Structure formats: structure tokens, C-alpha cells
Amino acid sequence: xxxxxxxxxxxxxxxxxxxxxxxxxxxxxxxxxxxxxxxxxxxxxxxxxxxxxxxxxxxxxxxxxxxxxxxxxxxxxxxxxxxxxxxxxxxxxxxxxxxxxxxxxxxxxxxxxxxxxxxxxxxxxxxxxxxxxxxxxxxxxxxxxxxxxxxxxxxxxxxxxxxxxxxxxxxxxxxxxxxxxxxxxxxxxxxxxxxxxxxxxxxxxxxxxxxxxxxxxxxxxxxxxxxxxxxxxxxxxxxxxxxxxxxxxxxxxxxxxxxxxxxxxxxxxxxxxxxxxxxxxxxxxxxxxxxxxxxxxxxxxxxxxxxxxxxxxxxxxxxxxxxxxxxxxxxxxxxxxxxxxxxxxxxxxxxxxxxxxxxxxxxxxxxxxxxxxxxxxxxxxxxxxxxxxxxxxxxxxxxxxxxxxxxxxxxxxxxxxxxxxxxxxxxxxxxxxxxxxxxxxxxxxxxxxxxxxxxxxxxxxxxxxxxxxxxxxxxxxxxxxxxxxxxxxxxxxxxxxxxxxxxxxxxxxxxxxxxxxxxxxxxxxxxxxxxxxxxxxxxxxxxxxxxxxxxxxxxxxxxxxxxxxxxxxxxxxxxxxxxxxxxxxxxxxxxxxxxxxxxxxxxxxxxxxxxxxxxxxxxxxxxxxxxxxxxxxxxxxxxxxxxxxxxxxxxxxxxxxxxxxxxxxxxxxxxxxxxxxxxxxxxxxxxxxxxxxxxxxxxxxxxxxxxxxxxxxxxxxxxxxxxxxxxxxxxxxxxx
Numbered sequence: 153x154x155x156x157x158x159x160x161x162x163x164x165x166x167x168x169x170x171x172x173x174x175x176x177x178x179x180x181x182x183x184x185x186x187x188x189x190x191x192x193x194x195x196x197x198x199x200x201x202x203x204x205x206x207x208x209x210x211x212x213x214x215x216x217x218x219x220x221x222x223x224x225x226x227x228x229x230x231x232x233x234x235x236x237x238x239x240x241x242x243x244x245x246x247x248x249x250x251x252x253x254x255x256x257x258x259x260x261x262x263x264x265x266x267x268x269x270x271x272x273x274x275x276x277x278x279x280x281x282x283x284x285x286x287x288x289x290x291x292x293x294x295x296x297x298x299x300x301x302x303x304x305x306x307x308x309x310x311x312x313x314x315x316x317x318x319x320x321x322x323x324x325x326x327x328x329x330x331x332x333x334x335x336x337x338x339x340x341x342x343x344x345x346x347x348x349x350x351x352x353x354x355x356x357x358x359x360x361x362x363x364x365x366x367x368x369x370x371x372x373x374x375x376x377x378x379x380x381x382x383x384x385x386x387x388x389x390x391x392x393x394x395x396x397x398x399x400x401x402x403x404x405x406x407x408x409x410x411x412x413x414x415x416x417x418x419x420x421x422x423x424x425x426x427x428x429x430x431x432x433x434x435x436x437x438x439x440x441x442x443x444x445x446x447x448x449x450x451x452x453x454x455x456x457x458x459x460x461x462x463x464x465x466x467x468x469x470x471x472x473x474x475x476x477x478x479x480x481x482x483x484x485x486x487x488x489x490x491x492x493x494x495x496x497x498x499x500x501x502x503x504x505x506x507x508x509x510x511x512x513x514x515x516x517x518x519x520x521x522x523x524x525x526x527x528x529x530x531x532x533x534x535x536x537x538x539x540x541x542x543x544x545x546x547x548x549x550x551x552x553x554x555x556x557x558x559x560x561x562x563x564x565x566x567x568x569x570x571x572x573x574x575x576x577x578x579x580x581x582x583x584x585x586x587x588x589x590x591x592x593x594x595x596x597x598x599x600x601x602x603x604x605x606x607x608x609x610x611x612x613x614x615x616x617x618x619x620x621x622x623x624x625x626x627x628x629x630x631x632x633x634x635x636x637x638x639x640x641x642x643x644x645x646x647x648x649x650x651x652x653x654x655x656x657x658x659x660x661x662x663x664x665x666x667x668x669x670x671x672x673x674x675x676x677x678x679x680x681x682x683x684x685x686x687x688x689x690x691x692x693x694x695x696x697x698x699x700x701x702x703x704x705x706x707x708x709x710x711x712x713x714x715x716x717x718x719x720x721x722x723x724x725x726x727x728x729x730x731x732x733x734x735x736x737x738x739x740x741x742x743x744x745x746x747x748x749x750x751x752x753x754x755x756x757x758x759x760x761x762x763x764x765x766x767x768x769x770x771x772x773x774x775x776x777x778x779x780x781x782x783x784x785x786x787x788x789x790x791x792x793x794x795x796x797x798x799x800x801x802x803x804x805x806x807x808x809x810x811x812x813x814x815x816x817x818x819x820x821x822x823x824x825x826x827x828x829x830x831x832x833x834x835x836x837x838x839x840x841x842x843x844x845x846x847x848x849x850x851x852x853x854x855x856x857x858x859x860x861x862x863x864x865x866x867x868x869x870x871x872x873x874x875x876x877x878x879x880x881x882x883x884x885x886x887x888x
Contacts, residue, residue: 163217164215164216164217164231165215165216165217165218165228166213166214166215167188167190167191167213167214167215167228168190168191168211168212168213168214168236169188169189169190169191169193169211169212169214170188170189170191170209170210170211170212171186171187171188171206171207171208171209171210171211171212172186172187172188172189172196172208173186173187173196173208174186174187174206174208175187175198176785177206182202182203182204182205182307182325183200183201183202183785183799183800184199184200184201184202184203184206185198185199185200186198186199186200186203186206187199188212188214188228197226197227197228198224198225198226198227198228199214199216199227199228199229199230200227200228200229200230201216201229201230201231201233202230202311202324202325203230203233204307204308204311204324204325204328205307205308209246209247210235210247211235211236211237211238212233212234212235212236213233213234213236214228214230214232214233215230215231215232215233216228216229216230216231216232217229217231232311232315233311234308234312235305235308237273238273239270240270241265241269241270241272244265244270244272244273245261245262245265247273248261248264248265248272249261260288260289260293260297263286263287263288263289264276264283264286264289267285267286268282276297276298276301277301277305280294280295280297280298280301281294283297283298299333302333306328306332306333306335306336307324307325307328307335309336310324310327310328310335310336310339311324313336313339313340314357317360317361317364318360318364319357319360319361323353323357326350326353327339327346327350327357330346330349330350339357339358339361343357343358343361343362344358344362344373344374344376344377346358347359347377347380347381348377348380351380351381351384352381352384352385352388355377355378355380355381358377359374359377359378359407362374369407369408369409370409370410370413372413372416372417372420374407375403375407375409375413375414375416375417376417376420376421378403378406378407378409378414378417379399379403379414379417379418379421379427379441380421380426380427380443382394382399382402382403382406383399383427383441383442383443384443386875387443387446387621387622388622389874390618390619390621390622390623390624390874391622391874391875391876392442392446392449392450392592392622392623392874392875392876392877392878393430393440393441393442393446393447393450393875393876393877394440394441394875395438395439395440395441395875396415396418396429396438396439396440396441397438399414399418399441400414400415418441425444426443426444427441427442427443427444428441428442428443428444428447429441429442430442430447430877432877432880440875440877445593446592446593446622448596449592449593449595449596450592450596450623450876450877450878450881451881452596452599452600453592453595453596453599453625453878454878454881454882456596456599456600456602457503457599457629457634457635457882458882459604460502460503460599460602460604460606460608461502461503461634461635463502463604463605465500465501465502465607467499467500468499468528470499470524470527470528472492472496474527475492475495475496475524476492478523478524478527479520479523479524481523482519482523482526483516483519483520483523485516487516487517487520488513488642488644490640490641490642491513491516491517491520491640494506494517494638494640495517495520495521495524497636497638498521498609498638499524501607501636502607502608503607503608503609503610503635503636504607504608504609504610504635504636504637504638505587505609505610505611505612505626505629505630505635505636505637505638506609506610506611506612506637506638506639506640507611507612507613507614507626507630507637507638507639507640508613508639508640508641509613509615509640509643509656509657509660509847510613510652510653510656510657510847511643511644511650511653511657512640512641512642512643512644513640513642513644514585514611514613514640515545515548515549515585517611517640518534518545518549518583518585518611519548519549519550519551521581521583521609522534522549522551522583525580525581530580530581531578531579531580531581532551532579532580532581532582532583533554533559533577533579533581533582533583534546534549534551534552534553534554534583534585535553535554535555535556535559535582535583535584535585536553536555536556536584536585536586536589536819537555537556537584537586537587537589537590537594537619537819538555538586538589538770538772538773538818538819538820539555539769539770539773539791539792540772540773540774540819540820540821541555541585541586541589541819541820542554542555542558543792544821545585553585555770556584556590556594556597556598557594557763557765557770558768559571559577560577560597560598560601562765564765564766569597569601571601572597572600572601573600573601575601576601576602576603576606577601577602577603577606579602579603579606580605580606580607581606581607581608581609582598582602582606582607582608582609583609583611584598584608584609584610584611584612585611585612586611586612586818586819587610587611587612587625587626588612588613588614588616588617588618588619588626588627588818589612589619589620589818589819590610590619590625590626591619591620591621591622591623591625592621592622592623592625592876592878593621593622594619594621595623595625610626610629612626613847614626614627614630615660615840615843616818616840616843616844616847617814617815617818617840617841617844618874619818620771620772620815620816620818621771622874622876623874623876623878624874624876625878628876628878628879628882629878629879629882631879632878632879632882632883633883634882634883635882643657650678651666651677651678651679652678652679652846652847652849652850652852652853654666654679655679655846655853656843656846656847659839659842659843659846659866660839660843662839662866662867662869663866664862664863664866665679665681665855665862666679667679667680667681668680678849678851678852678853679852679853679854680852680853680854680855681854681855681856681857681859681862682854682855682856683857683858683859684830684856684857684858685830685858687723687724687725687830687832688724690724690725690828690830690856690857691724691725691729691730691733691828693856694716694725694730694733694734694811694826694828694856695733695734695737697714697826697854698710698714698716698734698737698738698810698826699737699738702714702824702852702854706823706824706851706852708823708824708851708852710738711738711739711755711757711776711810712776713822713823713824714822714823714824714825714826715812715817715820715822715824715825715826715848716730716734716810716811716812716825716826716827716828717811717812717813717814717817717825717826717827717845717848718730718811718812718813718814718827718828719813719814719828719829719833719836719837719841720813720833720836721813723832723833724832725828725830725832725833727811727812727813730810730811730828731750731807731808731809731810731811732808734810734811735751735753735756735808735810738810739753739755739756741753741754741755741756744780744782745780745782745785745787745800745803747800747803747804750807750808752777752780752787752803752808753777753780754777754778754779754780755776755777755778756776756777756808757774757775757776757808757809757810758774758775758776758777758789758806758807758808758809759772759773759774759806759807759808759809759812759816760772760773760774760775760789760791760805760806761804761805761806761807762805764805767796768796769791769796772816772818772819772820773791774791774809774812774820775789775790775791775792775796776789776790777789777790778790778795785799785800786798786799787803787806789806814827814841814844814845814848817844817845817848818844820848821848821849821850822848822849822850823849823850823851823852824849824850824851824852824853824854825845825846825848825849825852825853825854826854826856827842827845827846827853827854827855827856827857828855828856828857829842829855829856829857829858829861829862829865830857830858830861831858831860831861831864833861834861834864837861837864837865837868838865838868838869838870839865839866839867839868839869840869841865842862842865842866
């Protein structure tokens with residue numbers, strides 16, 4: 153595969169020399185492309201990597217690897233480096249005159265070197281107060297010189313410190329962005345603060361530093377950091393809380409921390425209001441541990457729903473005939489008896505849930521409810537968790553629809569939503585589509601922004617996978633039996649003719665899908681199962697289908713219209729490997745930028761991985777790379793007509809998306825989907841995952857794998873349960 157670089161791992165090399173020219177420097181992430189002259193060599197080489205505040209003329213010792221780029225030839229990628237400070241007077245003079253200390257001219261440099269001679273740099277760094285001894289350099293100037301030196305060398309020293317402790321120097325830019333010139337001092341004296349300020353990664357860094365420094369395994373600050381780290385990890389796995397017993401077992405296995413000291417750390421964190429410990433009297437002595445934010449979100453949902461349900465509601469006086477006429481006038485269709493019954497009941501409740509599988513008319517019902525409320529002059533807000541789902545909702549209803557985040561108006565400066573309890577949404581009705589995707593935290597903020605006189609209608613397919621974020625809110629609300637829930641079960645005639653819809657419902661019921669007898673006539677059906685037992689054979693077929701098989705027979709664009717949906721990341725038929733294969737097969741453009749082990753090319757399909765309110769892009773949004781400015785390290789991504797730029801420090805926020813996990817596909821639909829399903833995916837073979845994947849396809853669904861893997865998925869209707877106590881809270885609130 154030609155990806156712009158050699159496939160073999162090159163050996164690490166060390167070079168000493170002089171920085172001659174800086175071609176590009178990004179001050180945000182300190183990524184540099186420069187020309188470097190190795191000692192004893194007359195020729196310049198191109199170096200690139202992370203190097204804070206580089207100065208022409210600096211002598212450096214660099215280590216890294218040689219790479220051959222398809223366009224720019226041989227380059228040296230820096231893994232680490234050190235500045236070789238001059239030791240002789242003439243070298244010190246030239247170094248300081250290079251401009252590395254802003255505002256210090258040649259005359260001041262001459263005075264410094266004349267007075268301190270070969271100790272000049274040591275004085276500036278370690279005894280800056282002595283600078284004021286020189287005539288013409290007062291305290292103010294001495295402080296300015298000392299600060300400039302500290303800023304210039306602070307990140308270099310930080311990166312050296314990280315490398316000396318066996319950590320990646322690239323962590324330095326992120327840490328320096330958090331703490332500035334205090335970064336090194338903080339890491340040396342209070343590294344656990346980093347574990348608090350930079351969840352997950354910060355703990356790994358802090359724990360490595362402290363263990364290297366000889367800190368005991370059971371040091372209480374270390375154990376508290378372990379507890380917080382495990383709680384953050386648990387929320388990333390979808391849990392809202394964790395049983396204390398399970399938490400202690402993880403502490404013992406992963407960090408060699410015994411239960412008594414772990415309990416002491418939990419009690420201290422609870423007293424410091426960083427976590428919440430809750431006892432459940434109905435289940436013996438079990439204690440449940442929450443991050444404070446998770447506890448506030450879960451209890452906030454229960455309290456707001458209880459408050460909404462306690463408010464009296466005047467049902468609009470609308471006869472069945474008026475509702476029929478309104479729907480017929482605005483939608484030019486007649487509702488089924490089931491839909492009509494649900495609509496009339498919805499009008500009688502302040503909070504309600506509508507659920508149902510594909511083809512049962514959920515979107516038609518949303519359109520009808522909106523039309524009826526508009527008739528009685530009620531203001532309706534339509535929203536969905538993702539940009540794709542919101543756009544689809546708007547297209548189908550022909551009404552404005554927004555993402556939940558945009559509707560709530562995130563204020564970047566204050567890091568909070570503008571719409572809240574004190575500034576609620578000015579809506580009479582809020583309808584949330586794809587509600588199964590709404591996690592605990594987002595549901596809390598949504599309900600927090602709803603006025604007590606507002607109606608809330610949640611619409612979603614509860615049989616799909618739960619949200620990417622923590623919790624399983626829609627399922628918990630339904631299972632609590634405290635909210636009126638209406639399930640649409642009738643599949644409409646047009647949908648009954650679709651093999652995708654038929655098989656989606658069969659899968660949902662644990663039945664084997666109906667398959668065409670001969671897969672050689674692929675243009676005769678919408679749903680196929682192709683038998684492949686070996687992962688490599690499945691991967692080859694996926695690439696062939698995307699490159700020519702599907703485009704030739706179905707006239708679909710291989711990049712825009714076909715999506716490969718995979719149960720897991722690793723393995724031959726995991727997202728990592730398939731993305732490399734599909735990129736090579738579908739995108740002939742040269743690789744221009746590399747990040748996180750991935751090559752990015754113009755016209756690559758990519759996905760955004762984390763909520764970024766500043767850019768207004770969110771976890772799961774997908775787009776195409778429209779441009780790569782290699783010299784300035786900028787990638788431009790087209791998200792359905794809106795261009796978003798990423799610099800090199802932000803490239804960990806995007807990933808190739810020719811193949812994505814089924815979880816990441818929620819809320820999206822694609823003309824064609826390909827689903828590899830082999831026994832190698834055993835740990836993730838479950839019915840709701842397969843059901844979610846199949847329902848993402850609009851025109852064509854192809855499953856590639858084995859009947860055994862398919863049977864395992866159909867039989868496994870016991871998906872991993874996320875730990876949440878929302879259902880119980882709602883029941884307890886109702887019982888009061």
C-alpha cells in the first residue's frame with residue numbers, strides 16, 4: 153500500500169547540528185518544519201516535529217527517524233531533542249543576540265557577557281536577581297530578561313523532563329497550554345493536580361512521575377487519583393456510577409491498592425465533594441460511587457421529570473375530525489388508527505415517549521403532532537442529538553430542527569449552556585428525535601432548560617444501541633413505567649415491501665433474516681448475506697464491493713454513499729485496518745499529513761471524535777477533507793457544506809471514517825451499509841448492535857461473515873448493562 157511513507161519501521165537515529173531555517177511554526181501546538189545542518193555535513197536536511205519556540209542558530213541534539221515522503225522526499229521526524237547551550241563567551245554572545253530573548257538588544261547582551269562571562273546563561277536561569285548588578289539594567293529589566301528566558305526554555309525543559317521519565321515529549325504542549333510557565337514546577341511538586349485537570353491522560357503521566365520518584369503504592373494522594381481515574385474510565389464505558397466493591401477490585405488489580413486504603417480515599421474524596429457515595433438500603437450495604445457531575449445529572453433528570461409530571465395540564469379541545477383534517481391539510485395523508493390513538497393520547501400528557509422500529513411511522517407522527525400543535529398556536533421546537541439526525545428530521549418534517557447542543561446555545565467563554573433553569577427555552581412543546589442517543593448529561597441539560605409549562609415528547613427506537621455517552625436514559629425512562637410510553641408496532645405497506653425493514657424486525661425478534669437465494673444477482677434485492685469465514689477474505693471483499701461491486705451495480709458513490717459498519721476497532725476486519733485498506737483502494741490522492749498513525753489525504757472521509765463547541769462539531773459528525781495546507785499544517789473538513797479547520801494539535805479529534813463502529817453510526821442513515829460479522833467479533837456480537845447496523849441502511853445492506861456469528865448475535869439479547877440508578881430514582885419519586 154502506498155501511503156506516502158515506508159511501511160517498515162525505521163530505526164531511531166541521533167543527530168547534532170544547527171538550526172538554519174524555520175519553514176513553518178505553529179505556536180499553538182509547537183509543530184515545526186525546519187532546515188537543519190548536521191555537524192560535519194555540508195548539506196541541509198528537513199526536520200519536522202514538536203519543538204517549542206525554535207530559534208535560528210540554536211545548536212540541537214535531536215533524535216528521531218528518517219521517513220521518505222511521496223512528494224517531499226527524505227525527512228527527519230523528531231521524537232525528542234535537547235538544546236546544546238554554548239559554553240564559551242563568543243557562543244553565548246551569538247546565542248543571546250539571535251533574538252531568542254525579545255527586547256534584549258546587542259548593547260544589553262554585551263554588558264551581560266562582559267560582566268558574567270561564561271556564567272551568563274547560568275545567572276539568567278538560576279540567579280536572575282544578580283542581573284540588576286549591571287549598570288543600566290534595573291530590577292524591571294532583570295525581571296523581564298528572566299521571564300523571557302523562562303518562557304523560552306520552559307517548554308523545552310518540560311519536554312526534557314517528560315522524556316527523562318519515559319513519557320512522550322508531545323504531552324508537553326498540552327500540559328504547557330494548561331499551566332504555562334508553572335508547568336514544570338507543578339509536575340515536579342504536585343503532579344496529581346494534572347490527573348484532576350486532564351482526565352485519563354493526566355493520571356498516566358502523574359502516576360508515572362510519582363512512581364519514578366519513589367512514591368509508595370498506597371500513598372493516599374495516589375489512591376485518590378486512582379479512584380478518580382477509574383470513575384472517568386467507567387463513564388467512558390457508559391456507566392453513570394460504579395459499585396464500590398467493583399471499584400475496589402479494579403484498584404487492586406490495576407494499581408495494587410488494597411480495599412481499606414481505597415475506602416479511606418473514597419471517604420476523603422466524598423468529604424471534598426469531588427465524588428458522591430450513595431447507599432442503597434433496598435440492596436443490603438451496597439454503596440455506589442459517582443463523579444459529582446454524574447450524580448447531579450442523574451438526580452437532576454429525576455427531579456425535573458417529577459416536577460413536570462406534577463404540573464396540571466389542560467388538554468386542548470380537539471375532536472378526532474379536527475385532528476384528521478389538520479393532518480390531511482398539512483401532510484396530505486391519513487393517519488392509521490394506531491397513529492391516531494397515539495396522537496390523541498400525547499395531547500393529554502406533559503411528558504411522553506414514542507418508540508417503534510423502522511417503517512412504523514415515527515417521523516409521520518412527529519410531523520402530525522407538530523401540525524396539530526401549530527393549529528392551536530403552540531410553539532414547537534424540534535431537535536435531535538447529532539447534526540445528521542437534525543438535518544434528516546428537518547428534511548422529513550419540512551420544519552426547522554436543531555441539534556440539542558445548538559438549541560441550548562453553548563457559551564464557549566463560560567463553558568456552559570445559555571439555556572437553563574433561569575433562562576428556559578421559549579417553547580410550548582419540545583420534541584426530541586433519536587432520543588436513544590441522548591446520554592445522561594445531555595438529557596439533564598435539556599430538561600434543565602425546559603419550562604415547567606412545556607410539554608416534552610421523546611421519540612426513539614429503544615431497541616437500538618444506547619448513547620455513546622454515559623447512561624441508557626430512554627430505556628431507563630421506559631422501564632421505570634413512570635412516563636406514558638406508546639409503542640408503534642404496525643409496519644406500513646410500503647415498508648413491508650422493503651427487505652431491510654422486514655429483516656430489521658426479524659433481527660429485533662431474534663429471527664434469522666430472509667435472504668435471497670442467489671447473491672450473484674445483487675441488483676435484485678436490498679439485503680444480502682455473503683458467506684466468508686476468513687477475516688482476510690472478508691476484508692478483501694469489502695474493499696472490492698466499495699471500489700466497484702456496489703458502485704457499478706447500484707450507481708452509488710463509493711465514498712459518499714457506502715459506509716462500512718464494524719463491531720470493533722482491532723483486527724483484520726476492525727476499523728483501524730479496514731480504514732487503511734479502504735483509503736488505499738478508494739482515494740488515490742497522496743498522503744500529505746500524518747497524525748496518530750494515520751495518513752490524511754484530500755477527499756478522505758473523516759469523523760469528528762469529541763464534542764468541540766468552539767468549532768460547533770460534535771462526536772460522530774462526519775465529513776470530507778476538502779483541503780490540506782501542508783506547509784501550515786491545516787486540514788479543512790467539509791461537514792455538509794460547512795468548512796471546519798483543524799491544526800496539527802487538533803488532529804487527534806478526527807479519524808478516518810471509511811469504516812466506523814456501529815456505535816458511531818447512530819442517528820445517521822446511508823444509502824448502503826456493509827457489515828462484517830465474524831466469530832472474531834465474539835465479545836461484541838449482540839442483537840441490538842446488529843439491529844442498529846442494519847437500520848442504518850436505506851437502499852442496501854450487505855452482511856459479510858458466517859452464519860455462526862450471525863446466530864450468536866441473534867441469540868445474544870443480553871447486552872452489557874450500564875450501571876445507572878435513574879430507573880430506581882423515578883420509581884422512588886413516584887412512590888412518595
